[in-house]
Amino acid sequence: MREVSTELVTRTVRDLCLEANYRLPPDVERALAEARTRETSPAGRDILDVICENARIARDEEVPLCQDTGFTVVWAAVGREVHFDGDFKAAVDEGVRQGYREGYLRKSIVEDPFRRKNTGDNTPAAIHFMLVEGDRVDLLIEPKGGGCENMSRIAMLKPADGVEGAREFILRTIDEAGPNPCPPTIVGVGVGGTFELAALLAKHATVRPVGEYHPDPFYAELERNCLEEINQLGIGPQGLGGRTTALWLAIETHPCHIASLPVAVNVQCHSARWKRAVI
Ligand code: SF4
Structure with missing residues (x-):
């Protein structure tokens, strides 16, 4: 068994929340730029220019790509030889809490679907847990807009x-x-x-x-x-x-x-x- 500290999980999730909200994946940025070269509508080209410029500013100035910083979806593939020294889910939520607070990312989650009081820290995350071979923890953070x-x-x-x-x-x-x-x-x-x-x-x-x-x-x-x-x-x-x-x-x-x-x-x-x- 490999012992993995929940503190490390929290730190990693915090960093991923910030990175994901500031930087588009390179393949998406490339696809936007390529679409700009193919787009025939003048309004469409203008919008694609604005989207590409927005992505550049967000990356360079470390500001969110969009005001809607999303529901934090977490894909967690956990090796079956991993043992956490604490509560994995609590560690993920703490990472989300820290990332959204430190990055001034919008808190978009309400604690009850009808009574709609904001949880104030963008938790809880939507965690999808997969048990896989090995001793690693693969974490993918996907902030999903409403x-x-x-x-x-x-x-x-x-x-x-x-x-x-x-x-x-x-x-x-x-x-x-x-x-x-x-x-x-x-x-x-x-x-x-x-x-x-x-x-x-x-x-x-x-x-x-x-x-x-x-x-x-x-x-x-x-x-x-x-x-x-x-x-x-x-x-x-x-x-x-x-x-x-x-x-x-x-x-x-x-x-x-x-x-x-x-x-x-x-x-x-x-x-x-x-x-x-x-x-
Ligand atoms: S769907 Fe939401 S997160 Fe996505 S660009 Fe529109 S406002 Fe932003």
Whole structure:
């Protein structure tokens, strides 16, 4: 067993919260710059220029990329040879608390969905825990904005709906979202599993690096086709028209029940922030 201190977990989460909110992942920044060269709409080009400039300022001056600094989603892959010297979840929340306080990041979490009193420190985080081989702790922090999260959808399709039904649902979700998720977006799609697993797959797909297609050529082609069709919708950057509605679309799949075909779409905005560290 390898002993991992919860203090180190807290420090790492704190740093990741700050880094993720200040710096777009390089693949996302590259995709935005490339989209700028392809965009044909003058308004779309202007918006992409502003988004790229905003990313540069946030990085250089260490200020948040967006006023909405998100729900702190934590993907934690923990090696089965790891032993924590304390409460892992409490350590993650303490890291979020410190990061959001020290970085003056907006506190966006309410302690009850109906009574809506702000928790004041952006906790609790949404922690997705995975047990893996080895003695390392892989932490990925994804601050998830409310505007794009609200445009996410799930459908329990019939198996007979097949690829065509899934494709139509993905397209309809993005079309109906229009300008609301702050396009250009990254579209995460989860297909299969159960109701909740499909949603989790879709969220996880949003942190796959831009340009990294699904290893199965069948799904890689579906990713290409769906992205192309989304970009023909004409929604464009911030919904002002153009060919850049989504920068990227990634699909994750899981075996499913003979009677089911769950399809979930998790929309990530242009402020597609995440940062990862292994301890
Ligand atoms: S959806 Fe994204 S870009 Fe839009 S306000 Fe929320 S965090 Fe910011």
